[in-house]
Amino acid sequence: MVQYILRRLAIGVILAALVTFLTYWLLSFSSDGVAANILGPAATADSIQALKKDMGLDRPFIIQYFDWLGGVVRGDFGVSFFTSEAVVGAVVARLGVTLSIVLTALVISVVVAVALGVLAASRAGAIDRVTQSASLLGHLLPNLLIAIVLVVVLSINLRLLPATGFTPFSESPSKWAASITIPVIVLVINGIANIAAQVRGTMIGELQKDYVRTLRTRGVPTWSIVYRHALRNAAAPALVVLSLEFISMFGGALIIEQVFALPGFGSFAFNSSLQGDIPVIMGITVFSVMLVVSVNLVTDLINGWLNPKARIY
Amino acid sequence: MSTEAAIIATEAPATPVRRSAYRRLIRDPQAIITASFLLLVIALGILAPLITQHGPNESSLDAVNAKIGTPGYLLGGDQSGQDIFARLLYAINTSVISGLIGTSVAIVIGLFFGLVGGYFGSRVRTSVEWIFNLIMTFPGILLLIVLMPVTKGDYRATMLIFGVLLAPGVYRIVRNLTIGVKNELYVDAARVSGLSTLRVLGRHVMPVVRGPVIISAAFLTGSAINVQAGLAFLGLGSAEVPSFGAMISSGFLNLYVDPLQFVWPALLLGLMSACLVLLGNSLRDSLEGVRPKASKIGAPAQAAVTTTDQTGGQAADLLQVQNLEISYPTPSGEKKPVLKGVSLDLRAGETLGLVGESGSGKTQTAFAILGVLPPESIITNGSIKLDGRELIGLREGELRKLRGRSIAYVPQEPMSNLDASFTVGAQLVEGIRSATSLSRHDARERALELMEHVGITDPQRTFNLYPHQISGGMAQRILIAGAVASGPKLLIADEPTTALDVTIQAEILDLLRDLQKEMGMAILLVTHNFGVVADICDRMAVMQQGRIVESGDVVEVFSNPQHPYTRELLEAILDEDSVREDAPVVRVSAAKELA
Numbered sequence: 048m049v050q051y052i053l054r055r056l057a058i059g060v061i062l063a064a065l066v067t068f069l070t071y072w073l074l075s076f077s078s079d080g081v082a083a084n085i086l087g088p089a090a091t092a093d094s095i096q097a098l099k100k101d102m103g104l105d106r107p108f109i110i111q112y113f114d115w116l117g118g119v120v121r122g123d124f125g126v127s128f129f130t131s132e133a134v135v136g137a138v139v140a141r142l143g144v145t146l147s148i149v150l151t152a153l154v155i156s157v158v159v160a161v162a163l164g165v166l167a168a169s170r171a172g173a174i175d176r177v178t179q180s181a182s183l184l185g186h187l188l189p190n191l192l193i194a195i196v197l198v199v200v201l202s203i204n205l206r207l208l209p210a211t212g213f214t215p216f217s218e219s220p221s222k223w224a225a226s227i228t229i230p231v232i233v234l235v236i237n238g239i240a241n242i243a244a245q246v247r248g249t250m251i252g253e254l255q256k257d258y259v260r261t262l263r264t265r266g267v268p269t270w271s272i273v274y275r276h277a278l279r280n281a282a283a284p285a286l287v288v289l290s291l292e293f294i295s296m297f298g299g300a301l302i303i304e305q306v307f308a309l310p311g312f313g314s315f316a317f318n319s320s321l322q323g324d325i326p327v328i329m330g331i332t333v334f335s336v337m338l339v340v341s342v343n344l345v346t347d348l349i350n351g352w353l354n355p356k357a358r359i360y
Numbered sequence: 361m362s363t364e365a366a367i368i369a370t371e372a373p374a375t376p377v378r379r380s381a382y383r384r385l386i387r388d389p390q391a392i393i394t395a396s397f398l399l400l401v402i403a404l405g406i407l408a409p410l411i412t413q414h415g416p417n418e419s420s421l422d423a424v425n426a427k428i429g430t431p432g433y434l435l436g437g438d439q440s441g442q443d444i445f446a447r448l449l450y451a452i453n454t455s456v457i458s459g460l461i462g463t464s465v466a467i468v469i470g471l472f473f474g475l476v477g478g479y480f481g482s483r484v485r486t487s488v489e490w491i492f493n494l495i496m497t498f499p500g501i502l503l504l505i506v507l508m509p510v511t512k513g514d515y516r517a518t519m520l521i522f523g524v525l526l527a528p529g530v531y532r533i534v535r536n537l538t539i540g541v542k543n544e545l546y547v548d549a550a551r552v553s554g555l556s557t558l559r560v561l562g563r564h565v566m567p568v569v570r571g572p573v574i575i576s577a578a579f580l581t582g583s584a585i586n587v588q589a590g591l592a593f594l595g596l597g598s599a600e601v602p603s604f605g606a607m608i609s610s611g612f613l614n615l616y617v618d619p620l621q622f623v624w625p626a627l628l629l630g631l632m633s634a635c636l637v638l639l640g641n642s643l644r645d646s647l648e649g650v651r652p653k654a655s656k657i658g659a660p661a662q663a664a665v666t667t668t669d670q671t672g673g674q675a676a677d678l679l680q681v682q683n684l685e686i687s688y689p690t691p692s693g694e695k696k697p698v699l700k701g702v703s704l705d706l707r708a709g710e711t712l713g714l715v716g717e718s719g720s721g722k723t724q725t726a727f728a729i730l731g732v733l734p735p736e737s738i739i740t741n742g743s744i745k746l747d748g749r750e751l752i753g754l755r756e757g758e759l760r761k762l763r764g765r766s767i768a769y770v771p772q773e774p775m776s777n778l779d780a781s782f783t784v785g786a787q788l789v790e791g792i793r794s795a796t797s798l799s800r801h802d803a804r805e806r807a808l809e810l811m812e813h814v815g816i817t818d819p820q821r822t823f824n825l826y827p828h829q830i831s832g833g834m835a836q837r838i839l840i841a842g843a844v845a846s847g848p849k850l851l852i853a854d855e856p857t858t859a860l861d862v863t864i865q866a867e868i869l870d871l872l873r874d875l876q877k878e879m880g881m882a883i884l885l886v887t888h889n890f891g892v893v894a895d896i897c898d899r900m901a902v903m904q905q906g907r908i909v910e911s912g913d914v915v916e917v918f919s920n921p922q923h924p925y926t927r928e929l930l931e932a933i934l935d936e937d938s939v940r941e942d943a944p945v946v947r948v949s950a951a952k953e954l955a
Binding site for chain 1: 493494496500501502503505506507508510586589590593594605608612615619622626629630633634637638641652653654655656657727730732756760761762763764765767768769771773776777778779780781782790791794795826828839842843
């Protein structure tokens with residue numbers, strides 16, 4: 048098993064190298080813009096060239112890349128062009144905000160969606176119609192619109208919650224909760240829609256299988272058939288959706304953080320990209336790839352635990 | 361799944377023909393309304409220069425925050441004095457073009473590589489797979505932003521890249537469908553008969569892939585439109601390009617002055633993406649047929665039970681089935697009868713063989729007695745009595761007390777009837793504990809005892825194995841052990857040997873016979889095999905098309921069949937046997953020649 052994890056992580060590292068190579072290559076086309084951004088409105092063609100030379104941006108792209116990669120191997124991700132902040136520290140500092148929102152939203156989505164999906168599949172009737180309508184509604188409404196409408200109603204009109212900004216949990220748990228409430232609601236609405244539809248579909252399929260009938264003929268109680276047997280077998284596909292949902296929430300946080308002026312990973316990435324802060328963009332890219340790789344790895348490991356046939360290790 | 365149930369399942373969505381799918385679509389009001397709305401919106405966008413009096417970027421100081429209905433400004437002006445109505449219509453074009461670019465790129469790439477990856481060998485597939493996994497790890501929207509300097513903020517270039525990012529979704533769908541079709545016999549036949557790869561792909565694979573791709577196109581367009589709006593909202597791209605995102609953003613900033621400035625673009629964007637999702641759902645319903653419905657477990661679906669309490673059969677009978685009629689609803693709303701008045705009875709300790717071809721209603725009869733008919737089934741008439749107690753109309757909770765203790769079940773296909781996620785031991789223990797009041801420890805002891813009893817050589821080891829780790833014969837022994845665990849009076853065995861090797865079939869029948877002798881239970885044996893009937897049954901009943909056409913003592917029926925159908929079946933069985941005797945000889949000699 049350890050060997051399996053190591054192999055997967057090694058593949059992840061190779062993947063990260065490839066993705067960063069491509070990103071670096073694409074970024075290399077805009078080095079003039081970067082220099083101009085740093086110099087500000089007073090930039091001239093000469094001063095841009097001088098700065099590029101100074102920063103080493105005039106070297107061939109491949110040399111720049113391996114220079115950067117060499118640093119990364121030594122654990123040095125460089126410093127921001129604009130703030131001189133160390134990249135690793137800067138990314139970690141912003142991560143807390145995004146993870147507060149994404150993980151809270153994910154946990155709520157999973158609990159509600161699994162309950163809805165399982166009840167819808169096993170009870171049918173009214174709860175099934177509620178679940179189907181809820182997931183349809185969640186698909187119908189664009190995230191951006193939900194976010195803005197909630198800000199307008201809850202923050203601006205009713206003044207119940209802060210419209211923008213973030214309070215760290217360590218500072219004040221209640222203010223922390225208030226500051227993430229609307230962003231979490233926005234992510235939860237979509238999350239529930241996706242996960243509940245998946246859980247419902249898989250559970251319906253599972254409950255029609257032969258072993259369910261056989262368990263019934265043994266006198267096994269319905270709750271055990273639904274929650275111990277069918278749910279366990281339905282968990283694997285649901286987990287895949289869950290991991291995709293986590294990654295897409297992480298990406299979706301970008302727009303939400305921008306709407307709510309939250310100093311998170313997404314808005315950090317956004318601003319750095321606009322400025323062309325190459326070391327920060329590269330750090331963010333490495334982090335994103337490793338995040339995707341680890342989420343997929345954890346998903347596969349849990350799947351193996353759930354489904355003895357899928358045990359790869 | 362049992363044969364009968366399978367036949368019903370395949371008959372239910374009976375007309376998955378393409379033409380009827382199209383007809384269903386144009387009769388679906390949801391599809392018509394959403395599609396017409398989208399067409400109307402697109403038309404408005406195209407006709408924008410004719411409808412509006414102002415260009416999208418034309419601004420006038422007089423029109424700054426103009427109210428609704430100001431002459432020439434239907435929806436008023438925004439904070440820079442531009443005509444909101446005009447901008448809205450031009451923004452439609454931006455949205456539509458974004459959707460078209462993103463979706464077509466995703467579909468062209470996904471379709472091409474999906475066909476290639478699905479149709480060609482595993483080496484090609486592995487490398488294609490690798491590339492798409494790589495694309496999926498690109499941090500989506502982030503990449504679009506990072507590449508702003510490359511795209512120069514042009515939303516069309518951005519959507520081109522976004523299309524590539526959407527491609528893995530299409531690729532997965534197409535690849536999986538293609539792999540499925542490729543293994544179909546008719547595609548094999550087409551290839552063997554020398555059709556070129558392109559012809560095979562066009563003729564056989566494309567029709568299967570087309571529907572799901574069309575469905576996904578609706579959803580992809582929605583997501584491309586929303587991403588474009590999101591990026592424009594963030595302020596990416598040229599301010600010259602009118603778009604919903606930019607309008608929402610400026611309306612948002614101007615919220616205190618005039619909230620309506622925000623409402624118009626938000627409403628139109630919301631309606632467009634809602635229509636795309638609803639249209640996608642309609643397409644899915646009509647192209648892929650009815651999706652499986654949820655149903656309550658053990659819900660008594662029997663709508664119209666008019667139990668005719670006939671007196672007949674003997675009071676001493678353990679099981680009395682009288683005049684049982686079961687129907688299934690068809691898509692057209694009629695009821696299709698599968699059992700048309702089945703009556704049979706079974707004395708304690710007796711073995712009754714229920715014989716008939718696939719679809720004759722044997723398994724439906726067995727399921728009705730067990731109370732595990734599919735929820736959509738309707739018992740229209742009849743009575744099932746066990747020990748004089750009526751079973752029809754009992755609730756799941758009441759039936760549960762009978763199952764395992766009084767009636768037990770041995771299924772046909774051993775593997776699919778075990779839960780793959782639990783060890784066989786755990787499944788036995790759960791069944792035993794459900795039907796008895798044994799403690800966990802005692803139930804475990806009992807399970808090990810039973811496993812040894814049904815001929816499993818190393819019960820301790822097998823106890824901890826998962827179903828996929830044991831053979832079919834062993835799985836069937838486990839299922840028999842589970843069925844007889846609490847000494848039932850009636851064992852219903854549905855083709856218990858059909859899925860097994862011939863040598864193991866005999867062993868399983870011996871096991872059933874021994875268990876019956878020991879426990880004195882009655883067995884209702886559903887089978888299509890007269891050999892099995894002759895081997896183990898006391899009496900037999902022959903079923904044809906939902907009716908019992910002949911029943912009686914096994915020896916009598918075999919020696920003097922009354923019904924023409926019984927005679928036909930007996931002759932067919934003899935034919936089958938003679939073929940089976942010949943076949944191996946031929947194969948052996950062929951193998952020798954090859955060697």
